[in-house]
Amino acid sequence: MNNDIRCLPKEDAKINCTPLLNKEFNSKFWGFLHKLWKKFVKIILADPNELQVWQKVDRYGNIYWQAYDPATGKSFSSGSQADVYMWIEQLYRY
Incomplete structure (x- = not known):
């Protein structure tokens, strides 16, 4: 039986493959x-009673905004940043 499998010498394999994979x-x-x-630091430094607003991207690539007020337990989500601002104003107006 003839074996046609060839291996690179150890030095060549290291030069050809390892740096690319490691990089x-x-x-x-x-x-x-x-x-x-960054997430860890953000969680540690966050005030648990502070209004939270963040931007997200859904699986289709659409960007939307979410807001949560831990003091009231209310949340809001919209595709418009302006809508979130209006929700916040209404939330604290009363």
Whole structure:
């Protein structure tokens, strides 16, 4: 039986493959850690009674806004930033 499988010498494999894989992995890994750290800091520093407003993107790529007032337990969601501002004004007007 004839075996046609050939392997690169260890040094060549390291030069040809490893740096590319490590560079891509490191970039994704550090990007993930950075996002995780930002979320952690945001949670730690947030005042639990403060009005929260954030922007989200749905699975179709549409951008919308959400707001939540922990003092009243009320929330609001809209595709318009102006609508969220009006909701906040109405919430605190009374």
